[in-house]
Amino acid sequence: MWKEKYRIGVELIDEQHKELFRRVTEFIKTVQSQESWEKKLVHVQETLEFMKDYVVIHFADEETYQAEIAYPEREKHQATHEQFKAEIEKYVAKLNDDGYNEETVKELGGRLLAWLVYHVAGDDQKIGRYVAQGKVVK
């Protein structure tokens, strides 16, 4: 799922993106496998727990980096991060309410996938281009 073209040339961020793609891929593989839901559930919950924390760390690191390089679009970018965190929290609450319903988990999987690809292949590439243009003031 990770593609080399997603690389923005900032090692910490690229490594974190790779990890996010790896985890989302794993999540989808589990969700879409033919195993019984009971067996999948443990794995699903583990991955979600991890993702919830990792996303927060990754966003914070990305935002710190953007501040360091005085990235002009950082406020807009941060707003996108906040929106995403709120979405995840909403899903976590919904899952806790419905007892980790399989359909809700699948729905979250689909949204996570599309969101991750769009954000990393789009918004985050702008950071890479900004750095490459040599506009970094340090």
Place this chain on the structure above:
Amino acid sequence: MQLKADYVNAFYLATQEVFKQMLDVETELGQPRAVEDMLAGKEANVLIGLTGDIAGSVLYSYPQKMALEMVKILSGMEMEELDVFVTSALGEMANIISGNAASFLEKAGLKCNIFPPQIILGEHKTVSVAAQKAIVLPLKTNIGEFEVSVAVKNQTK
């Protein structure tokens, strides 16, 4: 009709851009046509409501094979059926496209908010949108042909 062409164009440009960015797929626009009713013309359809200066709906309509291929490109995994996972990924993509179109419109001075996507499975279902006409954009790609239909019931600016 100039303004109408503008909002349809915003959805076309956003679709083209998001397909390229997320799937590495180029889209080629066929001959747009005006229709009386908005029709969920293919197997997998995503409907998004619009409100603000532009109120109405936009419908993304994909054949099953193409929908599965899109999610395969995104995930790197074979997809067998139009299940909740697949339709949710399609819904989020439609959400992203419509959000980008809304930003284009906003830059042109038209406020447009979007509602969460609704999935409609099955062909040839008429979608009630209370608009007089819909503009259908047929789009060709190397993974299949799909349609984006835009129906606007009123434009207040």
